[in-house]
Each structure stands twice: as structure tokens, then as C-alpha cells.
Amino acid sequence: MRKGGQFTERPEPLQSRATGKRPAGGGAIYNECMTRKSLTGLDLLLAEADRALRTLAAAAHPARPNPAADLPEPPLDDQARRHSAGLMRVNHAGEIAAQALYQGQALTARNADVRDSLRHASDEEVDHLAWCEERLRELDARPSLLNPLWYAGSFAIGALAGALGDRVSLGFVAETERQVEGHLHEHLERLPREDQRSRRILEQMKQDEVRHGESARAGGGAPLPGPVSALMRLTAQVMTRTAYWL
Numbered sequence: 001m002r003k004g005g006q007f008t009e010r011p012e013p014l015q016s017r018a019t020g021k022r023p024a025g026g027g028a029i030y031n032e033c034m035t036r037k038s039l040t041g042l043d044l045l046l047a048e049a050d051r052a053l054r055t056l057a058a059a060a061h062p063a064r065p066n067p068a069a070d071l072p073e074p075p076l077d078d079q080a081r082r083h084s085a086g087l088m089r090v091n092h093a094g095e096i097a098a099q100a101l102y103q104g105q106a107l108t109a110r111n112a113d114v115r116d117s118l119r120h121a122s123d124e125e126v127d128h129l130a131w132c133e134e135r136l137r138e139l140d141a142r143p144s145l146l147n148p149l150w151y152a153g154s155f156a157i158g159a160l161a162g163a164l165g166d167r168v169s170l171g172f173v174a175e176t177e178r179q180v181e182g183h184l185h186e187h188l189e190r191l192p193r194e195d196q197r198s199r200r201i202l203e204q205m206k207q208d209e210v211r212h213g214e215s216a217r218a219g220g221g222a223p224l225p226g227p228v229s230a231l232m233r234l235t236a237q238v239m240t241r242t243a244y245w246l
């Protein structure tokens, strides 16, 4: 399982990182399903629909404070604000996709420890989702209208990666994080220099993604074939170019 950013052997009980307790309401359905005892297809469907709705429609609650919290709001002209908003909308959409990838991979994971590790990793990514959401609000911008599409597509890709076996699935995490790191580096170059609040968030995310990738590799992730990595890059490009505007 993953603790402190590490994939290790033994799982711990599923709990909210924000509260330290098992989530209430829809989370109870989900946790019930996590036992995987006498599960029906309907149980799984309800649990996944519940998680998707909470990711897409509810406010994300971070476990860690926003890394930009101590910085003042920079004076941005309209053009700079719109550009920052477009980039942060892309990053928010990427975090929606990250949630879906992890859930899809967890659904089809073969090993219970790996499945729990993936669920915990997705809990860690909630911080990124919440910080991007907050920054979009500050920039007076909305999230991508296509978030349900990014979630559905990423969930399907994650489920496929999981079905190919746990080593491939962890390798997929490692490759995804490697590409996300490159993408965040590019966004740090493109953000308006004065937008230090967005910068601070992306810098922290980049550090976290590097750690996630290293952890997946250390957990046994297999290198992916070149064409698969290229296809992943192409898919990410479609999302990043569209979410900037939509």
C-alpha cells in the first residue's frame, strides 16, 4: 500500500486523509464494496458512480494546506488572468483524469494490496484537485466543461491498464507521472511570471508527482513499450489543448 507516498506490501484500512475517519454517506457504500465479499455487479457500479459523482460535482477537501496560502493575490491584467485560468483549467482537468485513472486501475487490480495502494494514491491526489479548484475560483474561472468526458475516458483506460496485470498497472502510473512532470514543467514556463500563487501550487504538485512515479517504479512497475507511451502522450495532448478553452 501507499503511505507517505510509498507503495509497500501491507494495506491499512481505507480512511479519509482529511478527517482520518472512514467517509460517511456514499463513502460507506464504497467501503462496503472494498471488502469484495458477496459483491454484485450492481454494488460495484453504484460504488464507482458514487465516487465519480463526488469527484465531478462535490468540492474536494485537501488534507494539506494550499502551498500558495501565504502569497498575496498578484495584480494580473485580463489577458494574463485568462491565460493563467486556461492553464489551471488544464491542470484541474488532469487531476480529474488522475482520479479516474486510479479508480479504473483499482477496479481491475488483481492483488488486494495493489488495489488498496491505488485507492490511497488517489486520496493523495485529492490535494492537487482541491488546490487547482481553489485557484480557478480565485481567477474567476470555471473548470473544464468536458470533465465528465475526461473522467469516463480515463476510467476506461485505467481499467484496461489494471486488467493487463499489476506490474503493467504500476508501470502505467510511473509513465503517467513522468509525463505529468514534463507537462507541469512546461506550464511553469508558460504561466505569467507574476502569477506566483499558481506557480507555487504547480511546483508542489510537480514534487509530489515525481515522488509518486518513483514509488510506483519501486513498487514493481514495469517499463511500458514505446508505442504505449507515445499513445498516452497523444491522448494527454488532446485533453490539454481542449481543456485550455473548454
Ligand SMILES: [Fe+2]
Residues within 6 Å of the ligand: 095, 098, 125, 128, 205, 209
Ligand atoms: Fe496530481
Ligand SMILES: [Fe+2]
Residues within 6 Å of the ligand: 125, 177, 208, 209, 212
Ligand atoms: Fe501523482
